[in-house]
Amino acid sequence: MLHLLLQTRLRALVNTMRRGGKKSRRRWLGYAGLILLPLLVLVNIYAMMAVMMHNPGLGIPAVQLLLRNILLGVFIMLLFSGLALVLHIFFLSKDLPLLLSSPIPLTTILQFKLLETTVANSTLFFGIALPVLISAGIATGAPLLFWLVLLPGSLLFLAIPTGLGAFLAMGLVSVMPARKAKNVAAVFLSLISIAVWLGFQVLRPERIPISAAALPGQHILDAGARLSVWLPSDWLVNSLMFIQAQRYAAAAGNALLLVTAGLLLYACTSALLQRALHHDIFSGLEMTTHRRRRSRPAPLPALRRDGSLFGHIIRRDFRIIRRDTQQLMQILLFTLMMILLPFLNRGVEQSGRLAVYMPFLFLFIFSMLMGSTLATRMVPMERSAFGLFKLAPVRLRWVWLAKMTLSFLFVLCSGIFAAGIITAIHPAAAAAFVRILAVLAVLDLLATLCGGLFGAYFANFTWDHPKRMISAGSSFFLSLVLFGFLGLVGGLIALSFFLFNSPDPGILTSAVLALIAVALGTSAAEKKLDKIEWTY
Amino acid sequence: MWTLNFRGEYAGMLEVEKLHKSFGERVAVEELSLRIENELFVFLGPNGAGKTTSIKMMTGLLHPDRGRVLIDGIDLAADPLGAKRLFGLVQESPVLYEKLTAREFVHFVARLYRVPENDAARRMQQLFDIFEINDRADELIEEFSHGMKQKVALAGALVHEPRVLFLDEPTVGLDPKAARNLKDLLRGLVDHGATVFMSTHILEVAERMCDRAGIIHEGRLIALGTMEELRQKTATDKASLEEIFLQLTGSGNGDDVSRFLEEK
Numbered sequence: 001m002l003h004l005l006l007q008t009r010l011r012a013l014v015n016t017m018r019r020g021g022k023k024s025r026r027r028w029l030g031y032a033g034l035i036l037l038p039l040l041v042l043v044n045i046y047a048m049m050a051v052m053m054h055n056p057g058l059g060i061p062a063v064q065l066l067l068r069n070i071l072l073g074v075f076i077m078l079l080f081s082g083l084a085l086v087l088h089i090f091f092l093s094k095d096l097p098l099l100l101s102s103p104i105p106l107t108t109i110l111q112f113k114l115l116e117t118t119v120a121n122s123t124l125f126f127g128i129a130l131p132v133l134i135s136a137g138i139a140t141g142a143p144l145l146f147w148l149v150l151l152p153g154s155l156l157f158l159a160i161p162t163g164l165g166a167f168l169a170m171g172l173v174s175v176m177p178a179r180k181a182k183n184v185a186a187v188f189l190s191l192i193s194i195a196v197w198l199g200f201q202v203l204r205p206e207r208i209p210i211s212a213a214a215l216p217g218q219h220i221l222d223a224g225a226r227l228s229v230w231l232p233s234d235w236l237v238n239s240l241m242f243i244q245a246q247r248y249a250a251a252a253g254n255a256l257l258l259v260t261a262g263l264l265l266y267a268c269t270s271a272l273l274q275r276a277l278h279h280d281i282f283s284g285l286e287m288t289t290h291r292r293r294r295s296r297p298a299p300l301p302a303l304r305r306d307g308s309l310f311g312h313i314i315r316r317d318f319r320i321i322r323r324d325t326q327q328l329m330q331i332l333l334f335t336l337m338m339i340l341l342p343f344l345n346r347g348v349e350q351s352g353r354l355a356v357y358m359p360f361l362f363l364f365i366f367s368m369l370m371g372s373t374l375a376t377r378m379v380p381m382e383r384s385a386f387g388l389f390k391l392a393p394v395r396l397r398w399v400w401l402a403k404m405t406l407s408f409l410f411v412l413c414s415g416i417f418a419a420g421i422i423t424a425i426h427p428a429a430a431a432a433f434v435r436i437l438a439v440l441a442v443l444d445l446l447a448t449l450c451g452g453l454f455g456a457y458f459a460n461f462t463w464d465h466p467k468r469m470i471s472a473g474s475s476f477f478l479s480l481v482l483f484g485f486l487g488l489v490g491g492l493i494a495l496s497f498f499l500f501n502s503p504d505p506g507i508l509t510s511a512v513l514a515l516i517a518v519a520l521g522t523s524a525a526e527k528k529l530d531k532i533e534w535t536y
Numbered sequence: 537m538w539t540l541n542f543r544g545e546y547a548g549m550l551e552v553e554k555l556h557k558s559f560g561e562r563v564a565v566e567e568l569s570l571r572i573e574n575e576l577f578v579f580l581g582p583n584g585a586g587k588t589t590s591i592k593m594m595t596g597l598l599h600p601d602r603g604r605v606l607i608d609g610i611d612l613a614a615d616p617l618g619a620k621r622l623f624g625l626v627q628e629s630p631v632l633y634e635k636l637t638a639r640e641f642v643h644f645v646a647r648l649y650r651v652p653e654n655d656a657a658r659r660m661q662q663l664f665d666i667f668e669i670n671d672r673a674d675e676l677i678e679e680f681s682h683g684m685k686q687k688v689a690l691a692g693a694l695v696h697e698p699r700v701l702f703l704d705e706p707t708v709g710l711d712p713k714a715a716r717n718l719k720d721l722l723r724g725l726v727d728h729g730a731t732v733f734m735s736t737h738i739l740e741v742a743e744r745m746c747d748r749a750g751i752i753h754e755g756r757l758i759a760l761g762t763m764e765e766l767r768q769k770t771a772t773d774k775a776s777l778e779e780i781f782l783q784l785t786g787s788g789n790g791d792d793v794s795r796f797l798e799e800k
Contacts, residue, residue, distance in 0.1 A: 001648075008644045012635035015676060098631040101595045102648045103620040 001104050005112040034127060042131035045070075049139035060140055064241045067136055071233035074129040075161055077192050082121045082165025083172070084185035089117045090169070090273065091178035110273055114266075118162045125158055133240065146243045153236050153255065156262040160232045163265030170272055183325035190333050232261060309394055313402035317378065321410070327377070331414060334370035338363045338418035359426040360436050363418050367440060368447035368482050371411035375451025376478065378403035379529070380459040380469040390532070397526040400452060408448040415440045438507050439489065445514045446485045449521045454478045456525045459532075548608060548622070548699030548731035549573040555593055555603035557586075564589040566755040568603070572733060576726045578746035579735040580777075582785055586755040587735040588628075591704050594733070595625045607700055621649060624693035628705040630685040634678035638669055638688045641677060642695050649696035656695060663691040666717055682709040690718065694725075701725065703734040707741065719745055743777035753785045 017028070049066065052058040090113055099109050133154070137146050172181040235258045242251035321327050341362035379386065379400070389399050419440060423433055458474035470478075489510045496506025555568040565586040570577075581587045592598040594605050596612055596619070605612040607619040633641055639660065646656035664670045667687035672680070677688060686709050693701065701722075707715045722732050723745065736742050742749060749766065751759040759769055759780075766780045775783070 004644070004647050008633065008636070008640075011640060012633055015635045015637070015640075094631055095633060097597055097625075097627060098645075100597050101620060101623075101625045102645075103617040103650075104648060105617060 001108045002111055005099075005104075005108070006115070009116065034123070037127050038131040041128055042135050045132050046135040046139055049135055053139050060241070060244070063136055063140060064237060067132065067237045067241070068231075068234055070132050071129055071237050072231060073192075074124060075157075075231070075233040077124055077189065078121060078158070078161035079164055079168075080185055080189040080192055081124060082117065082162040083168045084165075084182055084189060085117045085120050086162070086166045086169040087173070087178050087182040087185060089113050089120070090166075091173060092182065106274060107270075110270060114162070114166075114269070114273075117166075118158055121162050121165070122158050125154065130154060133236075136240070137244075140241075140244050142240070142244045143246075146240055149240060149243060149251075149255065153239060153258060156258045157232060157236045159262045160258075160265055163262075163269040166269045166273060170276060180325055183329065187325075187329040187332070190329070191336070232258065235261070310398050310402045310405075313399060314406045317381075317403055317406050320381065321406075327374070327381075330373065331370065331410060334366050334373070335414040335418055338366040338370075338415065339421050341366070356426075356428050356432050357436065359422055360419065360440075363415060363422060363436075364440065364443055364486065367411060367415040367418070368443050368486060369479075370414065371407065371444045371447035372451035372454070372478055372482055374410060375404060375407040375448040376455040376475075377469045378407055378452065379455040380461055380463060383461050383463075386461065390529075395526070396529040397522055400456065400525045400529060401522055404448050404452045407451070408444055411444045411448065412441060415444060435503055435507060438511070439493070442507065442510045442514050443486065443489060445518065446489070447482060449514075449518050450478060450481050450485065453521050453525055453528075456528045548729060549606075550594070550700050550731055550733060551606040551609075552590075552594060553604050553606070555590065555605065556601045557589055557593060557598065558601055563755045565593065565600075565752075568752070568757055570750065570757070570760070572731050572748070574726060574729055574731055575747035576722055576732045576734065576745055578742040578749045579733060579752065580737075580739070580742060580749055580781055581735075581752035585752045585785075587752060588704055590752065591625075591702050591733070591735060595623065595702055596620060621696075622698060623700040623702060624696065624698035625702045626686075626689050626693045626704065626706050628708060630682075630689035632677045632685055632688060632692075635676060637674045637676055638664075638680075638691070639673040641688060642691050645692040646695045651696050659695050659697070660691070663694055666721060667691055667714060683711055683714065686710055687714060694721075698730065700731045700733065703732065703736075705736055706734060707736065707738060715741075739776070739778045739781060749777065751781060751784050759784050 017031075045066075049063050052062040052066070053060075055062075099112075130150075133150060136142070137150070169181070169185075172184070176184075235254045239251045239254035239258060242248070242254065382389075389396060416437065419433070419436055428436065454470055454474055454477075458470040460469055460471055463469045489506075492510050492513075493503045493506035496503050496509070499505075550570070550572045552568055552570040555565055556563075557565045568586075568590055579587055579590070589598060593600045594612070596616055599613075605619070607622045610619040610622065612619040633644070636644065642660050642663070643656060646660065651659070661670075664673055667690060669684065669687050669691070672684065677685060680688065686706070690706065703722075706718060710718060719741070722734070726732055726747070734742075734746075743763065746763075748760070748762050750757055751766075759766055761769065763777065766777070767775055770780050770783050772779065772783075
């Protein structure tokens with residue numbers, strides 16, 4: 001029966017690749033990317049390891065240190081992606097009622113779902129970790145045994161974060177609904193991905209100092225050895241690197257730890273999930289997966305007779321966004337990017353009169369991206385309920401403007417918060433800070449306007465994922481328009497510097513142009529929204 | 537008109553004994569007992585009355601707190617695989633693999649139930665004829681409308697010739713012709729020995745089709761019987777099922793509506 005389930009899943013995968021028109025072609029491009037990514041990792045890491053191996057003070061200990069760090073990063077990412085996948089595959093996938101009501105043994109369903117989760121969770125490993133291990137093998141001239149142990153060791157390593165993810169998932173669904181838990185896991189995964197990406201920015205071959213004394217080498221490895229006993233990523237690295245060093249007993253010890261942990265986790269996870277299956281956890285009823293807080297029914301809010309439609313829409317949309325974990329997390333992520341990315345530029349000294357504004361460049365870019373992303377979603381976010389506005393005796397101009405105002409306020413507040421933190425790291429004079437906030441406001445206004453217009457013109461009301469609220473082609477076009485606006489504002493400010501020796505006229509002109517654009521954009525959006533033929 | 541060669545030598549039977557399920561402090565289904573044999577049984581109730589929870593317990597998707605379900609005498613809890621081989625389920629929102637074609641999906645279900653290849657091919661063809669999905673049988677399910685998906689789900693539920701068929705709002709999204717075919721098909725299945733357990737809100741359809749009906753309200757079975765028996769219970773001679781339903785569930789006195797209209 002297991003083979004039938006796997007065969008069907010494979011068939012669905014093949015159908016996805018072979019059919020589906022443009023969507024399928026885009027997917028093929030994605031697959032091409034999946035092949036390119038490991039190649040890039042392999043080349044980059046191999047270059048770095050080659051530098052290490054040619055430096056007598058670094059050599060194999062440094063390679064091992066690098067492997068440990070990368071594998072640890074991958075392990076943590078796999079843990080959280082495993083958690084999100086377990087939640088999706090075991091708790092939220094739509095085929096559960098079909099499988100559970102069919103004459104299939106529960107253990108078979110469990111095995112199938114575990115395999116599905118492990119395979120789905122392996123992309124990251126095969127994309128990053130495996131090329132890194134292969135680079136290490138090539139750079140250190142590893143013996144045949146290294147290559148023989150590499151694949152089975154990798155598979156055992158993969159089972160561990162998936163198993164741990166299942167444990168975490170069981171804990172999470174006991175306190176919150178599975179869908180919300182999945183969103184939380186996705187956010188953690190994004191944060192960790194950013195952290196790992198930032199880590200990779202540090203690990204560039206050109207950043208390795210020539211002097212061996214600058215790198216910690218063997219004594220760091222020795223200090224980390226105590227921690228290694230507890231890290232599955234280190235078990236894998238150690239078992240491979242000890243083979244390279246021909247210390248077979250130590251390699252076998254680490255491999256044994258990997259095997260034992262992998263098998264133990266598989267057994268425990270199976271038992272735990274099987275128990276859960278008997279307790280309706282996977283029945284498709286989310287309500288059974290968490291304890292509901294008992295609370296007294298809230299009294300109905302009194303109707304605000306004085307509230308305008310404009311304010312009412314802003315309050316309602318704020319409530320919707322606040323309750324939508326995915327939207328909120330995206331806002332949080334963009335804000336984090338705005339704050340974190342200037343850190344990378346700390347080492348790079350800037351000079352000239354514009355130097356003080358340079359650390360805020362990422363703030364401007366991400367603030368615009370966030371503003372446009374949020375604004376594009378404000379109209380399609382309504383799905384078919386947008387028809388209510390079409391039926392109600394209200395001018396769509398005010399509906400659209402209210403939505404844009406909320407989006408603008410969201411992004412501006414996040415931007416001001418991020419600017420405050422960046423200023424603490426890269427001090428700027430008060431006048432410069434005011435100018436930065438003014439530029440931020442102008443850019444956010446333009447980004448919100450663009451996003452809002454794209455949201456009205458290319459809305460996809462039947463989206464199945466927040467990213468698909470507008471058509472894919474228009475997302476790309478929107479990015480181009482945004483960078484165009486960024487260039488325009490930047491150009492005006494530069495011109496102002498050149499002509500008047502001050503950025504202020506440029507900022508003022510940009511602000512006036514932005515306000516004119518908002519007035520024109522509002523009319524255009526109203527026309528488009530009036531024209532939409534409502535078919536729901 | 538369809539022709540389906542169901543075996544006909546059996547009489548499908550569903551027995552439910554004191555089935556009970558609570559979610560926290562809320563009782564979803566309370567001590568439900570039923571015995572349905574070779575008939576078309578319609579399960580009625582207002583929204584949230586416990587119809588879907590009952591069906592989920594009867595099909596093994598939910599475990600009851602207590603009570604048991606027997607399909608043709610096989611205890612669902614004691615021998616889940618044996619019992620599951622004997623029934624089919626169609627839910628209100630069809631459960632399908634969107635990336636499979638209709639033919640691949642129904643074939644997959646046939647293999648799940650270990651239907652021999654020749655039989656599976658023959659029945660699949662018959663079912664595709666009945667539901668008129670032959671022309672689109674090799675298209676991906678994701679391209680289908682809700683009604684088409686419902687037809688594929690029905691074909692999947694019927695391909696293994698279930699003795700007991702559970703249907704949760706099966707006519708939602710079906711075009712009139714497909715709905716009519718489904719009704720004929722269900723009647724035909726019962727004539728050939730199967731038992732059909734159907735929940736629906738379309739009382740007119742239920743009234744014309746059912747052999748017996750059960751009305752569940754706030755988790756409790758408050759009425760059970762043929763149309764005649766239900767009329768007797770409500771002391772009305774010619775009441776429609778809708779009137780009986782509204783009288784028994786206490787949702788038809790119209791006081792709220794009158795008050796609302798008066799306030800206007």
